Amino acid sequence: MGYKVMELVCIIGAGFAGSVVARELAEAGRRVHVIDKRPHIAGNAYDEYDAHGVLIHNYGPHIFHTNSERIFEYLSRFTAWRPYEHRVRAVLDGKTYPFPINRDTLNQLYGLNLDEAGAAVFLERVREPRDPVLTSEDVVLNSVGRDLYEKFFLNYTRKQWGLEPSQLKAGVAARIPVRTNTDDRYFTDTFQAMPKDGYTKMFEAMLDHPNICVELGVDFEDVRDSLRPAHLVYTGPIDAYFRYCYGRLPYRSLRFEHAHLPGVQRFQEVGTVNYPNDFGYTRITEFKHMTGQQHSGTSIVREYPQAEGDPYYPIPRAENEALFQRYEALAAREKNVTFVGRLAQYKYYNMDQVVGAALAAAKQIIG
Ligand code: FAD
Ligand code: UDP
Incomplete structure (x- = not known):
């Protein structure tokens, strides 16, 4: 026109x-x-x-989650939904752990048998209190201490952003909760669903x-x-x-490496697996978990963070x-x-x- x-x-x-x-x-x-x-x-x-x-x-x-009924209702005018709660595991030294860190993560990682109160005491003992909490490094050290920071956050953040956690505002790492219960959902919003x-x-x-x-x-x-x-x-x-x-204005980009695996019904146990310390990619996602689609094969994507390219973050x-x-x-x-x-x-x-x-x-x- x-x-x-x-x-x-x-x-x-x-x-x-x-x-x-x-x-x-x-x-x-x-x-x-x-x-x-x-x-x-x-x-x-x-x-x-x-x-x-x-x-x-x-x-x-892309996993839809919100606490706003108004926004969920608004989008519901244009789609029906499939209930879906996203779960993520992180791989450390070849072993997978629930992520965000919860009580099971602590017990499996350190060979412990903590109950909820015990997990709270454990975190209280290992955390490095920070005041004020300004950066993403502060957020994580303040809540889980150095060992868990180095295992789960430090290298993932370096890969994802090309920066140290201390160079990023607190809000980035604050997206990730820490739990003393065994809830292994990535999000706890009231509304979690896929179109x-x-x-x-x-x-x-x-x-x-x-x-x-x-x-x-x-x-x-x-x-x-x-x-x-x-x-x-x-x-x-x-x-x-x-x-x-x-x-x-800097924006972080990603390269998406998509793959189809013929004849593989299920590639990984949950929707997304994070690789904080290994490989050039941050995570692998298997779409059938999210969509519920039945298919004889499966499709996955690996995300490689990079400076150049379409602006994503x-x-x-x-x-x-x-x-x-x-x-x-x-x-x-x-x-x-x-x-x-x-x-x-x-x-x-x-x-x-x-x-x-x-x-x-x-x-x-x-x-
Ligand atoms: P965009 O979706 O980026 O749309 C902007 C559009 O403008 C683009 O289509 C672009 O082509 C167009 N445009 C730009 N410049 C021009 C131009 N010069 N001329 C014409 N067109 C132009 N959010 C969640 O809630 N849950 C998730 O699980 C989630 N996962 C994500 C995973 C990744 C890897 C990324 C990158 C984001 C994720 N998000 C997630 C965030 C979500 O993608 C964004 O919040 C949302 O899509 C932003 O919508 P937008 O319209 O602001 O921007
Ligand atoms: N993060 C991390 N380790 C992980 C997952 C996340 O250190 O295994 C940090 C990292 O800095 C990341 C931020 O937490 O950028 C937010 O993670 P989220 O999964 O919300 O990122 P997104 O889905 O928006 O890429």
Whole structure:
């Protein structure tokens, strides 16, 4: 189409942020034009059947979890769900342990027989109290002490971020709880489920509205000068929007190595296995655990963190946040432009948090 779209709201990015705003505005009677530079909708939550007929997540494992009934109900308008509670094991010296660290992890690792109170006493004895708790190193040492830190966290974090835990803000490691009970679920949110027919189908339903037009394979950079929307919603990297005028905002990337294993019903005992100390990858995920799909073979993905490539993670450290704030100040001065989402807000958001941010952004635009 030509870009004479004066009346339109233009949305850059068809991930959670862009698609939720699109739907909300469309329902409020606005005409919405969504573009994405990728050849598909759903952003990093995109899933599809691989060449062997197994439903996979192209950009790594996406497990939906939230404590917000409002957000769960909102998405339930576009999908039915399959209940799923994610479990993770970590491999140390060839042996697998429950992760996050719980009582069973302690008992198996140290050959102990602690009960819940005993596990609490154990952690109290090994922890290195830190005050204030500012970095990810502080968080972990403060809760589980040096040995567990070195076994489970130090090298995984170095691999994942290319940084020391002491260089990352507390919030990164604080994503991972420590438990004295034997709960081995990765998340304990009230709502934990996978879209029954996959994320892409959910996005198709969300974007299926007479006021929404979606155009794929279009880079904002190539069309921005000809766009004249009444309002622009931008969900890409904020530094790119401002043509890197203050320099690059670091985002961490990943290389996904997908594999299909014909004739293998089950490759590993849980959805994800973490390898903190070995290999170039951080973790292996087997999708059939998450989707419940029946298939004679199985498909897995290994995640190799890297500096270059598509931006997947904002990197939470003080100097990056200071740079982000400079871009944010520019963003605040842009008339009729809304910046929302994990890349535009430079926030380590989970999917439900992006939905929440997008609903708030849409409300503000509608006024
Ligand atoms: P994105 O999904 O990144 O969408 C932004 C879109 O904008 C992209 O499609 C991009 O192509 C497009 N775009 C960017 N620049 C341009 C441009 N110039 N022109 C046109 N289009 C552009 N969250 C969970 O809750 N649970 C999980 O288990 C989970 N696992 C994750 C695993 C991995 C490996 C990663 C990377 C993230 C995970 N997340 C998870 C986080 C989740 O992916 C994000 O919170 C969510 O997808 C962010 O949505 P978004 O719309 O902000 O961004
Ligand atoms: N982490 C770790 N060891 C692990 C798993 C996680 O040290 O086995 C740390 C690491 O710094 C990681 C952070 O905890 O980046 C958050 O982990 P999470 O699984 O939430 O990361 P994501 O799924 O977002 O990649």
